[in-house]
Amino acid sequence: MPGPLTGLRVVDVSIMAAGPWIGSLLGELGAEVIKVEPPAGDGTRWVEPLQHGMGTNYLCLNVNKQGIVLDFKTVEGRAAALELVATADVFIQNFRGGVIERLGLGYEAVRARNPGIVYCSVSGFGETGPLAKEACADFIMQAYSGFARLNGHRGNDVEAFRFTGFLDLTTSIVAVEGVLAALLARERDGAGQKLEISMLQAALEMQATRIAELFGSERSAQPLGSESVGLCPDRAFAVLDGEVFITAHDEAQWAGFCDVIGRPDLVGDVRFATNAARTRHRAELDAIVEPIFVARPMIWWQRACDRRRVPCAMAQNFEQIRYHAQVRDNEMVAEIATPQWGNVVVGGIPWHFATTPAEVTPPPVPGGDTQRILSALPAGRQPEKAS
Amino acid sequence: MTAALPVAGVRVVEVSSGVAGPLAACRLGDLGAEVIKVELAPAGDWTRGCPPFLADGTSSVFFALNRGKRGLGIDPARPSDRALLRAAVERADVLITDLASDRLAALGLADVDADVCPWQPRLIVVQISALGRRGPLAGKVGSELGVQAMAGYTRYVGTHGEPAVRLGADVAGCGTGIFAAQAVLAALFARGRHGRGQRVDLSLLNSLLAMKTVHLAAQSDPDAFEGPRVGGAYDPPERGWKTRDKPITFAFGGAVGAEGRPGWTQFVEAMGLSKMLDDPRYDKNGRLTTGLGPKARELKPEYEAAFVHHSAADVVARVRQYGGFASAYLTHDELMREPQVESLGIVREVEQGGAAVPVLDFPVRFSAAAHRLKGGAPRLGEHNAEIAAALAADASPRAASP
Numbered sequence: 001m002p003g004p005l006t007g008l009r010v011v012d013v014s015i016m017a018a019g020p021w022i023g024s025l026l027g028e029l030g031a032e033v034i035k036v037e038p039p040a041g042d043g044t045r046w047v048e049p050l051q052h053g054m055g056t057n058y059l060c061l062n063v064n065k066q067g068i069v070l071d072f073k074t075v076e077g078r079a080a081a082l083e084l085v086a087t088a089d090v091f092i093q094n095f096r097g098g099v100i101e102r103l104g105l106g107y108e109a110v111r112a113r114n115p116g117i118v119y120c121s122v123s124g125f126g127e128t129g130p131l132a133k134e135a136c137a138d139f140i141m142q143a144y145s146g147f148a149r150l151n152g153h154r155g156n157d158v159e160a161f162r163f164t165g166f167l168d169l170t171t172s173i174v175a176v177e178g179v180l181a182a183l184l185a186r187e188r189d190g191a192g193q194k195l196e197i198s199m200l201q202a203a204l205e206m207q208a209t210r211i212a213e214l215f216g217s218e219r220s221a222q223p224l225g226s227e228s229v230g231l232c233p234d235r236a237f238a239v240l241d242g243e244v245f246i247t248a249h250d251e252a253q254w255a256g257f258c259d260v261i262g263r264p265d266l267v268g269d270v271r272f273a274t275n276a277a278r279t280r281h282r283a284e285l286d287a288i289v290e291p292i293f294v295a296r297p298m299i300w301w302q303r304a305c306d307r308r309r310v311p312c313a314m315a316q317n318f319e320q321i322r323y324h325a326q327v328r329d330n331e332m333v334a335e336i337a338t339p340q341w342g343n344v345v346v347g348g349i350p351w352h353f354a355t356t357p358a359e360v361t362p363p364p365v366p367g368g369d370t371q372r373i374l375s376a377l378p379a380g381r382q383p384e385k386a387s
Numbered sequence: 388m389t390a391a392l393p394v395a396g397v398r399v400v401e402v403s404s405g406v407a408g409p410l411a412a413c414r415l416g417d418l419g420a421e422v423i424k425v426e427l428a429p430a431g432d433w434t435r436g437c438p439p440f441l442a443d444g445t446s447s448v449f450f451a452l453n454r455g456k457r458g459l460g461i462d463p464a465r466p467s468d469r470a471l472l473r474a475a476v477e478r479a480d481v482l483i484t485d486l487a488s489d490r491l492a493a494l495g496l497a498d499v500d501a502d503v504c505p506w507q508p509r510l511i512v513v514q515i516s517a518l519g520r521r522g523p524l525a526g527k528v529g530s531e532l533g534v535q536a537m538a539g540y541t542r543y544v545g546t547h548g549e550p551a552v553r554l555g556a557d558v559a560g561c562g563t564g565i566f567a568a569q570a571v572l573a574a575l576f577a578r579g580r581h582g583r584g585q586r587v588d589l590s591l592l593n594s595l596l597a598m599k600t601v602h603l604a605a606q607s608d609p610d611a612f613e614g615p616r617v618g619g620a621y622d623p624p625e626r627g628w629k630t631r632d633k634p635i636t637f638a639f640g641g642a643v644g645a646e647g648r649p650g651w652t653q654f655v656e657a658m659g660l661s662k663m664l665d666d667p668r669y670d671k672n673g674r675l676t677t678g679l680g681p682k683a684r685e686l687k688p689e690y691e692a693a694f695v696h697h698s699a700a701d702v703v704a705r706v707r708q709y710g711g712f713a714s715a716y717l718t719h720d721e722l723m724r725e726p727q728v729e730s731l732g733i734v735r736e737v738e739q740g741g742a743a744v745p746v747l748d749f750p751v752r753f754s755a756a757a758h759r760l761k762g763g764a765p766r767l768g769e770h771n772a773e774i775a776a777a778l779a780a781d782a783s784p785r786a787a788s789p
Contacts, residue, residue, distance in 0.1 A: 004577035017601070029573055049609035049617055056616070060604035107754075126752075129730035135712045139679060143627065143636045144714035146722050150555020151544045158626050158634055158716040161554060162619035163543035164679060165601040173565045173598070178751030180572035181418050185393040185755070187579050193755035201733055205565065205750040207556045209406060209448050211719060215745045216447020217439035220718040226532065226541075226553045230437030230448055234532055236541075236551040243551050245541075247530035249405065249433040275436040306527065311517070313533030315541055315551065317620070318606045321596065329522030330588075332596040333603055345607040347600030350563075351570040352520070352588040354502035356577045 003030020004356045008183070010034065011088040012065065013072075013081070013105070015042040017138070017168035018199060019094035019122045020061040022175045026090065027064025028349050028358040034088075034373060035065040036081065037366055038072060045366065052341040057165075059338060059363050060346040067364030068373050072103045081105060083377050086113045090179055094122035097133035107194045117192040118182040120175055126198040136199050141167045145203035150210060152223035159223065167203050174202040232278035233257060233285065237293040237301075244293070244301045247311045254278070256308035260301070261292045334360040339368075392419025392757055397575065400425060400475050401456070402494075403485040404432040406531070406560025407515050407591065409452035411567035412483050416455045417749045417758045423475055423774060424456035424765055427463060431767040443740025445764055450739055451746060455761025460768025461494070469495035471771070474778045477507055480584075481571050485515045487526050500586050511574040511584040513567050520588045529591060534559040538595035539602075542620040558598075559591040566594050615679050622684075627716055629691045630699040637706045637713035638678025647674030650709030657705055658693045677711070737762030 005026060010033040012023035020035070020042070027033040035042075044057035051059065070084075071077035082104065085091050091110060093100050100106050100121070107119045121127065124136020125144075142148045142160050147167065152159035175197040182193055204211055210221045213229055221229065226236035226245070233254075234247040248254040254275070258266045266272055266288070271281040278285060293301065298314050305312030321327055322345060332348040339362065349358045394415055401412035402425040409424070409432065416422045426432050434449040441447050459475065461468045473495045476482055484491065488500050504510045514520065517529025518537075532553055535541050545552030570587040578584055596603070605616035612618065627634035639654065640647035651672040655663045663669040668682060675682040676690075694702050699715035706713035715721075722728060736743040739762050749758045 001577075001581065004573040007580075021600075025569075048614040049605050049611055051604075051608055051610060053610070056604040056607065056609060057601055060600040125727055126731045126733075129727045131727045134707060137638065137678070137712060139636050140638070140712050140714045143716045144722070146717050146719040147556060148627075148716055149718050152552060152624065153545070153550070156624075156626075159544055159552070160625040160627070160636070161543055162615060162622050162625055163540065163599075163602060164615050164619070166558070166598065169598050169601070170562070173562065173569070174750045177414070177565055177568050177572070178753070180569055180576065181393040181751070182753065184572055184576055184579075185391065187576065188391060188393075191755060193753060195754070196752040197750075198731070200727070200731070201748075201750040201752075204733065204747055206558060206561045207719075208410060208451060208561050208564075208747060209557045210555065211747055212448045212451030213439055214719045214723075215451070216441050218720075219439075220720040221555060223552075223555060226551050228532070228553070229439070230434070230446075234530070236532070236536070236553075238550065245530075245533045245536040245551070247532050249530065250430060250436075253528070275433070276438050276440075279438055309528050311528045311530035311533050313529065313536045315536040316539055317542065318539060318603070321537075321539055322603075326519055326522040326524040326592075327596065330519030330590065330593060332519065332590075332593040342608060345603045347597040347603055348593060350566040350589060350594050350597040351573070353570075353574065353577075353585055354587065355583065355585040356574075356581075 001356045003028070003358045004353060006030035008032070008089040009087060010090040010092065011036060011085050012092040014092050014094040014122065016044055016094070017057065017061055017165050018171040019092055021169055021172035022092050022120060022179070023065055024061060024063045025172065025176045026179065028360055030356070030358065031090070033065040034084065034369070035062055035067045035364060036084070037067065037069050039069055041366055051344060054341040056344065059341060059344050062363040063336065063346060064361045065364050066369040066373065067366050068370040069367035078104045080374060080377070082109070082113055085110050085117065087377065088114065088117060089183070090118045090120060092120045092122070096135055097123060097127065111192065115192060116186060116190065118179055118186065119192065119194040120179055120197065121194060122171060122175060122197045124199045126200060127196050138165050138168045141199045141203050145200060145207065146220070147203055147207060150207070150221050150223060153225045154223060156223045167199055167206070170206045171197060171199045171202040174205055227282070230279070231275060232282050233289070237290065239293050239301055240295065240297040242298050243315065244298050245313045245315070246305065249311070253310050256310040259308050260304045260310055261289055263288070336360055336362045338362045339365050392759065394575065395419035397421070397481060398479045399423070399481040399483060400479040401483045403483055403515065405434060405485070406452065406557050407563035407567055408483045408485050409434070410561060410564030411513070411571065412456065413452050413454065414568045414749065415571060417760055419759070422456040423459050424453055425459045425461055425472060426767055427461055431460065435767070441739060441744060442742055445739065450744065450764040453764040454737060454739065454746065455763060456765055457770040457774060458765025458768055459771055459774050463494055471775055471778070472496070475774065476510070478778060478781055479510060480575070481511045481513065483513045483515070483567060483571070487516065503583055503585055507584070509578065509582070509584045511571060511578065512586040513570050514586060514588050515563060515567060516588070516590045518592050519590045531557050531559050531591070534591040534595060537592055538599060540595060546624060547621050559595050562598055563589055563591050563594040614681070628687055628694055630694045630697055630702050633699045633715055635699045635702055635713055635715045637703070637711055639672060639711040640674045647672030648710050650711055654705055654709040654711065657709070660690070660693050663689070735760055739763060
């Protein structure tokens with residue numbers, strides 16, 4: 001059987017990142033997704049780096065879509081958009097506050113044509129409040145949401161994640177959670193609704209555990225290097241030829257850790273008797289184990305930890321990830337053939353459904369499906385005018 | 388108008404620990420599901436041991452991820468406990484678990500993770516692993532930290548060649564929790580159409596690689612290895628622009644747009660930086676010198692020379708006034724006092740141990756489908772008797788219902 005959302009239609013007028021990836025994920029789940037671009041094009045077409053002249057952001061954030069171009073500045077373009085939205089189950093937009101209403105595609109206007117629509121509206125800071133109309137971007141939300149205050153070595157105050165777009169994509173996945181809930185509600189009562197998704201709330205959801213600690217301690221989280229507040233040991237250790245990343249979640253893994261480092265006596269040490277006790281005596285534990293780790297290479301620690309079922313990992317770069325048997329066997333990345341920009345590696349599907357599998361399909365040629373999709377609209381639409 | 392909760396009446400059994408599975412089940416509970424949290428004796432979910440602790444002694448993280456669930460404590464060695472778990476799963480719509488097949492079988496749930504569960508074909512099974520169900524590393528234990536390293540995330544914080552730094556947020560756990568909630572909702576949607584449940588596999592590593600799509604594509608076969616998406620791993624730590632009190636980040640114009648934003652001119656004049664207007668390094672409204680622009684790092688000190696005479700709030704207000712976008716780097720404590728956060732009402736309170744404890748609201752604002760935040764994270768095995776009685780009273784296994 002095809003993907004779980006087969007038979008649903010999504011119309012996506014969003015641009016850049018946080019909006020477009022929503023449609024791609026819904027497309028991977030089986031929905032038919034129509035990306036509507038203005039004549040000037042989605043700006044991601046020109047964001048570097050390019051691949052055979054096309055922005056790689058455009059390629060990866062618009063998989064599983066068809067592409068059409070409509071000019072919302074014209075009466076015909078807006079009318080065609082409204083007709084198209086009338087055929088949709090889900091609508092996605094991320095214009096700056098107030099713009100979508102001026103374009104005639106605000107929720108009330110769309111609902112009047114299509115009461116069943118799940119209308120997904122994405123903003124930076126939310127649609128009410130003093131910052132409702134402020135534009136946002138990934139690095140702005142990293143600053144505002146406290147995300148960047150969690151990173152760095154002890155004593156640092158702030159460090160941004162140099163991995164642009166992570167909170168944009170976080171916003172997308174939270175939106176998909178909301179869209180799916182709204183689609184289920186619609187299955188039951190037939191009614192659509194409007195969803196408001198802000199980068200702010202999404203960024204907080206991604207920090208749910210750190211926010212929980214704030215609420216439990218009334219203290220803001222600080223950068224802790226490779227360590228965490230809640231677990232010990234849980235850090236990178238310098239070893240002979242690099243670093244290994246080791247965690248003990250529970251007492252079984254702690255006992256395994258003590259075996260791995262050749263210090264089974266530590267299991268009975270009252271300072272380290274529970275995880276909570278270990279978090280209070282981190283420095284003492286570090287002083288004992290750091291000289292032990294540095295004496296042997298990464299691969300030795302990896303094997304020793306595997307044998308005792310202690311979580312241990314080594315860092316990887318893109319080229320190692322790309323061809324890793326584990327990554328490929330589980331389809332964690334996907335390599336897709338694009339119409340004119342060559343093969344491109346994108347993120348793999350995050351959920352593997354046993355009987356209704358999701359799949360990744362190439363992005364569209366911008367506007368390449370305009371004629372076909374508009375001519376299939378109900379009579380009265382003249383696609384050549386609209387495009 | 389009171390709309391039905393989207394998954395009202397859906398029964399979820401969650402047998403998992405840590406962040407991903409518990410977060411998914413918690414959010415499904417907010418959307419109306421009845422959630423039974425199954426924990427294995429003697430210790431239960433490992434987050435129970437994670438500081439800091441609430442006034443009643445409950446771990447704050449355990450509380451946040453497990454509020455509103457009923458607690459079933461199982462001793463895998465006791466046949467009666469295994470039978471109770473089996474009965475709960477037989478009457479469930481959804482099983483969320485981070486246990487591998489052999490552990491499930493040992494709990495009396497053999498074959499529950501077949502493509503379609505043979506003894507409960509309507510059951511949706513979401514199985515979460517660290518590193519994937521198949522492949523040479525299947526079944527290996529993993530962690531948030533280890534998966535961040537394996538997915539290449541730790542390369543984008545800290546300094547290349549120096550001790551590694553993690554991403555402070557639990558991005559693998561929370562990200563997988565969000566994907567797992569999606570998996571349940573999508574599988575429920577499909578079950579409504581086709582009548583059958585199925586297994587869905589997720590992993591922490593897979594989630595981080597799915598969310599790495601921008602960087603994977605950028606490094607795939609680029610025309611030039613330039614820009615933050617391909618070079619970021621070797622850049623120095625990014626700490627924004629200094630002001631008198633705390634660092635900020637700002638930009639005029641996005642990543643594209645040939646001329647930048649004209650408001651930049653007024654901004655630099657207002658900040659006493661008019662000399663930039665005649666400096667060719669700042670051409671096209673300084674578009675390459677702010678935000679993620681390629682000249683931003685190099686020219687940062689020239690902006691800071693003026694910014695250090697102003698508070699962060701002043702600089703941010705000026706940027707916004709002239710049409711740019713900006714924010715100070717806020718701590719969580721500062722964020723919670725922001726008028727924007729207060730006006731959105733995204734922090735709510737629920738009950739725990741007789742006290743009101745703040746929690747994050749559901750991250751989507753719905754116009755109709757209500758959600759309801761629940762309090763009261765269970766003690767280990769708190770509801771065993773109640774659950775056993777309810778299951779005994781429910782004579783018909785769900786598998787037999789249409």
